[in-house]
Amino acid sequence: MALWPKSVRSHVKTGHDREIIAAYPFRSAAPTSLWASLIDGASQNLAFAGYTNYFLWQQHPRLGARLKAKADAGVRIRFLIGDPESDVTRKREEVEGVPLTVSTRIKITLDALGKMGETRGIEARFSDQHIALSVFQFDDQMLVTPHIASLLGDESPMLHLRRLEDDGLYDRFAGHVTALWEDGRPVPL
Numbered sequence: 001m002a003l004w005p006k007s008v009r010s011h012v013k014t015g016h017d018r019e020i021i022a023a024y025p026f027r028s029a030a031p032t033s034l035w036a037s038l039i040d041g042a043s044q045n046l047a048f049a050g051y052t053n054y055f056l057w058q059q060h061p062r063l064g065a066r067l068k069a070k071a072d073a074g075v076r077i078r079f080l081i082g083d084p085e086s087d088v089t090r091k092r093e094e095v096e097g098v099p100l101t102v103s104t105r106i107k108i109t110l111d112a113l114g115k116m117g118e119t120r121g122i123e124a125r126f127s128d129q130h131i132a133l134s135v136f137q138f139d140d141q142m143l144v145t146p147h148i149a150s151l152l153g154d155e156s157p158m159l160h161l162r163r164l165e166d167d168g169l170y171d172r173f174a175g176h177v178t179a180l181w182e183d184g185r186p187v188p189l
Contacts, residue, residue, distance in 0.1 A: 023160070026154060052102060081126060126187055133176070
Protein backbone atom coordinates (compact mmCIF):
# COMPACT_ATOMS: atom_id res chain seq x y z
CA MET A 1 0.00 0.00 0.00
CA ALA A 2 1.40 3.37 -1.05
CA LEU A 3 1.89 6.09 1.52
CA TRP A 4 0.35 8.75 -0.75
CA PRO A 5 -2.55 8.42 -3.20
CA LYS A 6 -1.47 8.32 -6.86
CA SER A 7 -2.84 11.85 -7.49
CA VAL A 8 -0.52 13.25 -4.78
CA ARG A 9 2.50 11.07 -5.66
CA SER A 10 2.62 12.56 -9.14
CA HIS A 11 3.19 16.02 -7.61
CA VAL A 12 5.80 15.07 -4.99
CA LYS A 13 9.41 15.50 -6.10
CA THR A 14 11.54 12.45 -5.41
CA GLY A 15 14.68 12.93 -7.56
CA HIS A 16 17.57 15.37 -7.72
CA ASP A 17 15.27 18.12 -8.96
CA ARG A 18 13.72 18.39 -5.50
CA GLU A 19 16.49 20.90 -4.73
CA ILE A 20 14.79 23.27 -7.18
CA ILE A 21 12.49 25.58 -5.24
CA ALA A 22 11.48 27.71 -8.22
CA ALA A 23 12.40 28.40 -11.82
CA TYR A 24 12.03 31.79 -13.48
CA PRO A 25 12.07 32.33 -17.26
CA PHE A 26 14.05 35.55 -16.64
CA ARG A 27 16.27 36.55 -13.72
CA SER A 28 14.35 39.82 -13.68
CA ALA A 29 11.11 37.88 -13.08
CA ALA A 30 12.24 36.90 -9.57
CA PRO A 31 10.88 39.41 -7.05
CA THR A 32 13.36 41.80 -5.48
CA SER A 33 11.88 40.70 -2.15
CA LEU A 34 13.27 37.17 -2.79
CA TRP A 35 16.79 38.55 -3.19
CA ALA A 36 16.35 40.77 -0.12
CA SER A 37 15.10 37.92 2.06
CA LEU A 38 17.97 35.66 0.98
CA ILE A 39 20.60 38.36 1.56
CA ASP A 40 19.13 39.43 4.89
CA GLY A 41 18.50 35.85 6.04
CA ALA A 42 22.04 34.57 5.46
CA SER A 43 23.97 34.05 8.68
CA GLN A 44 27.15 32.27 7.51
CA ASN A 45 27.97 32.69 3.83
CA LEU A 46 27.11 35.02 0.97
CA ALA A 47 28.77 34.59 -2.42
CA PHE A 48 27.99 36.81 -5.39
CA ALA A 49 29.56 35.07 -8.38
CA GLY A 50 27.99 37.10 -11.15
CA TYR A 51 30.24 38.56 -13.81
CA THR A 52 29.22 42.15 -13.01
CA ASN A 53 26.88 41.99 -9.98
CA TYR A 54 25.98 45.62 -10.69
CA PHE A 55 22.21 45.08 -10.54
CA LEU A 56 22.46 44.24 -6.83
CA TRP A 57 23.57 47.79 -6.03
CA GLN A 58 20.76 49.20 -8.17
CA GLN A 59 17.96 47.08 -6.71
CA HIS A 60 18.86 46.93 -3.02
CA PRO A 61 18.93 50.18 -1.07
CA ARG A 62 21.82 50.52 1.39
CA LEU A 63 23.26 47.17 0.27
CA GLY A 64 26.77 48.21 1.30
CA ALA A 65 25.67 49.02 4.85
CA ARG A 66 23.66 45.80 5.04
CA LEU A 67 26.65 43.73 3.89
CA LYS A 68 29.03 45.49 6.30
CA ALA A 69 26.64 44.70 9.17
CA LYS A 70 26.51 41.07 8.06
CA ALA A 71 30.31 40.88 7.87
CA ASP A 72 30.57 42.45 11.34
CA ALA A 73 28.24 39.69 12.58
CA GLY A 74 30.62 37.04 11.19
CA VAL A 75 29.11 36.32 7.76
CA ARG A 76 31.71 35.53 5.08
CA ILE A 77 30.94 37.60 1.97
CA ARG A 78 32.63 37.01 -1.37
CA PHE A 79 32.30 38.76 -4.70
CA LEU A 80 33.62 37.01 -7.80
CA ILE A 81 33.58 39.44 -10.72
CA GLY A 82 34.99 39.73 -14.21
CA ASP A 83 38.08 41.77 -14.92
CA PRO A 84 36.90 45.00 -16.60
CA GLU A 85 40.17 45.14 -18.62
CA SER A 86 40.19 41.53 -19.89
CA ASP A 87 39.76 40.26 -23.43
CA VAL A 88 36.79 38.16 -22.24
CA THR A 89 35.03 41.32 -21.07
CA ARG A 90 35.78 43.18 -24.32
CA LYS A 91 34.46 40.27 -26.42
CA ARG A 92 31.28 40.12 -24.34
CA GLU A 93 30.77 43.84 -24.85
CA GLU A 94 30.90 43.27 -28.61
CA VAL A 95 28.31 40.48 -28.36
CA GLU A 96 25.91 42.51 -26.19
CA GLY A 97 26.34 45.79 -28.03
CA VAL A 98 24.58 47.86 -25.35
CA PRO A 99 25.51 51.34 -24.08
CA LEU A 100 25.88 50.17 -20.45
CA THR A 101 28.94 48.06 -21.17
CA VAL A 102 30.10 45.01 -19.24
CA SER A 103 33.22 46.84 -18.04
CA THR A 104 31.09 49.76 -16.82
CA ARG A 105 28.79 47.39 -14.95
CA ILE A 106 31.82 45.73 -13.31
CA LYS A 107 33.16 49.18 -12.37
CA ILE A 108 29.84 49.96 -10.67
CA THR A 109 30.43 46.96 -8.41
CA LEU A 110 34.08 47.88 -7.84
CA ASP A 111 33.03 51.44 -6.95
CA ALA A 112 30.37 50.19 -4.51
CA LEU A 113 32.84 47.79 -2.88
CA GLY A 114 35.43 50.57 -2.69
CA LYS A 115 32.95 52.88 -0.95
CA MET A 116 32.43 50.20 1.69
CA GLY A 117 36.12 50.38 2.51
CA GLU A 118 38.20 47.51 3.75
CA THR A 119 35.88 45.34 5.83
CA ARG A 120 36.93 42.14 7.54
CA GLY A 121 34.85 39.31 6.10
CA ILE A 122 34.25 40.91 2.69
CA GLU A 123 36.51 39.79 -0.15
CA ALA A 124 36.52 40.12 -3.93
CA ARG A 125 38.36 38.33 -6.70
CA PHE A 126 38.53 38.64 -10.46
CA SER A 127 37.71 35.67 -12.69
CA ASP A 128 36.77 35.51 -16.34
CA GLN A 129 35.71 31.86 -16.28
CA HIS A 130 32.12 32.48 -15.18
CA ILE A 131 31.04 34.80 -18.00
CA ALA A 132 28.15 32.47 -18.93
CA LEU A 133 26.96 31.41 -15.46
CA SER A 134 26.07 33.45 -12.39
CA VAL A 135 25.77 31.76 -9.00
CA PHE A 136 24.61 33.60 -5.89
CA GLN A 137 24.88 31.69 -2.56
CA PHE A 138 22.95 32.48 0.60
CA ASP A 139 23.91 29.84 3.20
CA ASP A 140 22.03 26.71 2.01
CA GLN A 141 20.12 28.40 -0.81
CA MET A 142 21.28 29.83 -4.13
CA LEU A 143 20.13 31.54 -7.27
CA VAL A 144 21.70 30.29 -10.52
CA THR A 145 21.49 32.04 -13.88
CA PRO A 146 22.83 30.25 -16.97
CA HIS A 147 23.32 33.05 -19.49
CA ILE A 148 21.83 32.47 -22.91
CA ALA A 149 23.89 33.46 -25.98
CA SER A 150 23.71 37.22 -26.53
CA LEU A 151 21.12 37.92 -23.84
CA LEU A 152 21.87 40.03 -20.80
CA GLY A 153 21.80 38.35 -17.39
CA ASP A 154 18.39 39.73 -16.46
CA GLU A 155 16.95 38.23 -19.66
CA SER A 156 18.30 34.74 -18.93
CA PRO A 157 16.50 32.07 -16.86
CA MET A 158 17.16 31.58 -13.17
CA LEU A 159 16.80 28.67 -10.74
CA HIS A 160 16.25 29.03 -6.99
CA LEU A 161 17.91 26.05 -5.28
CA ARG A 162 18.22 24.77 -1.73
CA ARG A 163 20.74 22.23 -0.49
CA LEU A 164 19.16 18.90 0.42
CA GLU A 165 21.79 16.28 -0.35
CA ASP A 166 25.46 15.66 -0.96
CA ASP A 167 26.51 16.15 -4.59
CA GLY A 168 23.08 17.48 -5.56
CA LEU A 169 22.49 20.53 -7.73
CA TYR A 170 23.38 22.95 -4.95
CA ASP A 171 26.69 21.22 -4.17
CA ARG A 172 27.62 21.01 -7.85
CA PHE A 173 27.19 24.77 -8.34
CA ALA A 174 28.84 25.54 -4.97
CA GLY A 175 31.86 23.49 -6.06
CA HIS A 176 32.00 25.51 -9.27
CA VAL A 177 32.12 28.77 -7.28
CA THR A 178 34.78 27.40 -4.95
CA ALA A 179 36.99 26.36 -7.87
CA LEU A 180 36.62 29.78 -9.52
CA TRP A 181 37.37 31.52 -6.23
CA GLU A 182 40.54 29.51 -5.68
CA ASP A 183 41.76 30.38 -9.20
CA GLY A 184 40.68 34.03 -8.96
CA ARG A 185 42.91 37.06 -8.59
CA PRO A 186 42.40 39.28 -5.52
CA VAL A 187 40.66 42.61 -6.01
CA PRO A 188 42.16 45.26 -3.74
CA LEU A 189 39.36 46.77 -1.64
